[in-house]
Amino acid sequence: MHFHRFETAGVSIICRNPHCEGRSQRCPLPMPSQREAQPAQLSQGDRIMHDQISEGFMVFVSDGAEGIGSVREIRHGLPELLVYIENAGDFVIPLSAVKAVHSDKVILDFDHLDLRLRNAIRHARDSEDPDYVSPASEDE
Incomplete structure (x- = not known):
């Protein structure tokens, strides 16, 4: 499995996203905290x-x-x-x-x-x- 390490805001992150393979060391994906939260479906x-x-x-x-x-x-x-x-x-x-x-x-x-x-x-x-x-x- 491919993975790479990059830093953002002084924090070292390991990305295991297979779509990042072959790209630069700066991962293009947003940080999890920046992703849109999906609202839970209420019964x-x-x-x-x-x-x-x-x-x-x-x-x-x-x-x-x-x-x-x-x-x-x-x-x-x-x-x-x-x-x-x-x-x-x-x-x-x-x-x-x-x-x-x-x-x-x-x-x-x-x-x-x-x-x-x-x-x-x-x-x-x-x-x-x-x-x-x-x-x-x-x-x-």
Whole structure:
């Protein structure tokens, strides 16, 4: 197999593209980061779920539970969401981990989440003071 090495931006690259054989050492192909990303094809179920979700929707692990975060971004053309989890930051969540969408809420399927995200969800409320009592309003 033919291959050649070339440098770009101070990085040494090995090209194994058979179409480069016999050409100069500077590979004419664009770097992978410059290639056009092909949008993922969403399944019909994912597309329906995707279209029902809006930025700002609250995120829950079950109906009736406390919210654990909110949708920051809907990745158009990709089967995923960017979700902020309280006390942990932003996480990319695949649409396959969304169990339901209704009433401006996204309900996740906890069993379909990766371990790092599960741990973040378990600690979403850690910074809350369990002894906190809200001040009485002036109406009371």
